[in-house]
Amino acid sequence: MRIKCPLCGERDRREFYYKGAAIDLARPAPDAGDVAWDDYIHNRENPAGRTKDLWQHEMGCSAWLVVERNTVTHEIYGVELAENVKRGMK
Incomplete structure (x- = not known):
């Protein structure tokens, strides 16, 4: 699999480290309450696709990059710098 870094260009996947679903960018506010934090920490999807x-x-x-990809085929649809992705995305 090849990932096109917006800063460095296309590189082999072995140069990158997977950090998890981009839902981490949608972190609840510190005062969001126990239900919101419990959902954020414990209820993760594991979609195929x-x-x-x-x-x-x-x-x-x-x-840090947000890579939109297909987990079944490994096709990559797009790569963005995480700092440019809107907070609160799902």
């Missing part, structure tokens, strides 16, 4: 994941370009620029 199109997802948005957080990756870090560990052996390159160290940028």
Whole structure:
């Protein structure tokens, strides 16, 4: 699998480290309450198909990326810098 880093260009997947679903960018507010935090921490989806994941370009620029990909086919639809992705996404 090849990932196109917005800063470094296309690189082999082995340069990147998978950090989990991009839902981490939709972290609840500190005062959101126990129900919101319990849901955020414990209730994660594990879909087969199109997802948005957080990756870090560990052996390159160290940028955090949101990679939209298909978990079944490994096709990549797009890559964005995580800092440019709207907070609160689902």
